[in-house]
Amino acid sequence: MNLRLWRKNKLFWLFLTVINSTILASCSSNRGDGVQQVSLDGGAVGFSLSLAVAEEYQKLHPTAQVSVASSGTGGGFSKFCAGSIDIVGASRPIRKVEIETCKKNGIEFIELPTALDGLAVIVNRENKFAKCLKIKELNTMWNSKSEGKITNWNQINPKFPDGRLLLFAPASDTGTFDYFTQAVTGKARNSRTDFTPSHNQNTLVQGVVGNKFGLAYVGIAFFTQNQDRLNVVAIKNPLSGECVKPVPIANVQRNTYNPLSRPLFIYVNKGKATANPSVVGYVNFYLENSWKWVDASGYAALPDLAYYKVRQRFERRETGTRFLNAEPGQPITDFL
Numbered sequence: 001m002n003l004r005l006w007r008k009n010k011l012f013w014l015f016l017t018v019i020n021s022t023i024l025a026s027c028s029s030n031r032g033d034g035v036q037q038v039s040l041d042g043g044a045v046g047f048s049l050s051l052a053v054a055e056e057y058q059k060l061h062p063t064a065q066v067s068v069a070s071s072g073t074g075g076g077f078s079k080f081c082a083g084s085i086d087i088v089g090a091s092r093p094i095r096k097v098e099i100e101t102c103k104k105n106g107i108e109f110i111e112l113p114t115a116l117d118g119l120a121v122i123v124n125r126e127n128k129f130a131k132c133l134k135i136k137e138l139n140t141m142w143n144s145k146s147e148g149k150i151t152n153w154n155q156i157n158p159k160f161p162d163g164r165l166l167l168f169a170p171a172s173d174t175g176t177f178d179y180f181t182q183a184v185t186g187k188a189r190n191s192r193t194d195f196t197p198s199h200n201q202n203t204l205v206q207g208v209v210g211n212k213f214g215l216a217y218v219g220i221a222f223f224t225q226n227q228d229r230l231n232v233v234a235i236k237n238p239l240s241g242e243c244v245k246p247v248p249i250a251n252v253q254r255n256t257y258n259p260l261s262r263p264l265f266i267y268v269n270k271g272k273a274t275a276n277p278s279v280v281g282y283v284n285f286y287l288e289n290s291w292k293w294v295d296a297s298g299y300a301a302l303p304d305l306a307y308y309k310v311r312q313r314f315e316r317r318e319t320g321t322r323f324l325n326a327e328p329g330q331p332i333t334d335f336l
Contacts, residue, residue, distance in 0.1 A: 036278035041069040042076030042089030043175045044201055045117055045219035046264040049290060049297040050089050056293070057285045064278045072199055073175030077267075083107055086272040086279050090265045091117065091175030091219070093323035108270040108319045112283070112310050113332055114290055116253060116300040118246030119180050119260040120223035121233040122205070126212050129153075129160050132234040132243035135259070138184045141165070141215070147192035153213060167195035168207040168216035174199065180217050183259045183328030205230065217260075220246045221298025235260055252300045259329025264299065270319055287311045302332065309336040 040050055047070040054066035071079070073090045080088035081101040094102075094111065102109055121138070123130050130153075137156050140146060153160040170176040172191070181191040198204055201222040208214040209229050223232050224247065234243035237258050244257045251257040266286065273279045287310055294301045302310070313336075322335040 036064055036276055038064065038066045038087070038276070038278050038282045039069075039085040040067065040087040040089060040266070041071055041079055041085050042087075042266075043073040043091040043264075044070045044170075044199065045091040045176055045221070046089045046115065046299070048221065049115060049264075049293060049299060050266070050286075052293040052297055053286045053290050054282070056289065057282050060285075061278070061281060064281065066278075066282055072171065072173055073178070074173035080109070080267060080269065081105055081107060083269070086269050086276065087283070088267045090267060091262070092179045093265065093326060094267060094321050096324065099321065099324075106271075109321075110268040110270055110273070110314055110317060110319055111321045111323065112266050112268065112287065112314055113263040113302060113306065113336070114266055114286065114310075115264045115294050115297075116302060116332070117262055117264050118220040118249070118252040118257050118300070119176065119183075119217050119262065120220045120246050121215065121217050121235065121260075122208050122223055122230045123215050123233055124208055124212050125229060125231055127231055130215070130231075130233050132236055134236045135184060135238055138235075139186075141167070142169075142181070142191055143185045144190050144192050147194050163213040166207070166211045166214040167192075168204040168214060169195050169197055170201060170204065170218070171197040171199050176201075176217070176219060179262050179328065180260070219298070220249070220252065223247075224298050249295070249300045253303075255329070255331050259327075261329065263302075263323075263332045265323075268314070270317055273317070283314060284311075287314060306332055306336055 051068045054068045058064060058066060073092055076088040077094065077098045079085045081098055083105055140150060141156055151165055152162055153165050154162045178188065182188050196207055201218045204216040204218055205222055205226050208216050223230060232245055232247065234245045236243050237256060239258060244251050246252055246257045252261045255261050268283055291301045326335060
């Protein structure tokens, strides 16, 4: 190959590399041409909010390039604790094993709650019987001991019809799976596995839409986007005894939709924030402005006091987690 052609090919592939969003996430965060990159990856729940913030931030700061991806909370933490990304979006708190991996790799993190979400239990529009479910009934449905044994709706409640129970759920490496399993069964990693999994929660929605006796749990945004095609099940609050739905969203904000209300997070690599001013700029913008796009993204805003406390935590660069031992349904203000 002649030298001129080799150079052209080299430039072509270099161009493809630069525009590829996956590669952007692992590139150096400060390029020689003055463009500073910020990389965020993580859960599907919360992704739309992080993307909206990134788009608005880049309008004001055109030299900053923010890459936002969604490979799941577990996948995001794997990249984050390996030092491959600046920020991870998470729909659950960081786990002890992930903390240990980060520590092993010399990564200090700043934990920042950003919004509230409610896990919506959804059923087919033709389902007129599952209007309110107890946590005990959800446990019967999803506990690992139920695998291969609890297969029909009337085994959940004898008043329900003798229809085959068809379950759909996020994949086991997602934060939504982790949080729901803990909240419903009382134990982590204690879910049955004979369900249809997907990293794409829209796929779970389609599964329920297409099956009369289907049931799934998804982030509330995935229900609100499809509420004309689905029914959402009320959950009996263990404290009040009332049947409460995740909509209106105020039920999540007031924590009456308990225990399936949860905080969403971003975790920031402290070292990357120190080295890259664009990381600090994006995170500050996120914490000061994300409330403007929370509703449109399908989530609930934090209490005003929580926003203040979270901004304070980032300003002080406070590292570590306060949510390691948090129980599902505990108000976020208990930890801030």
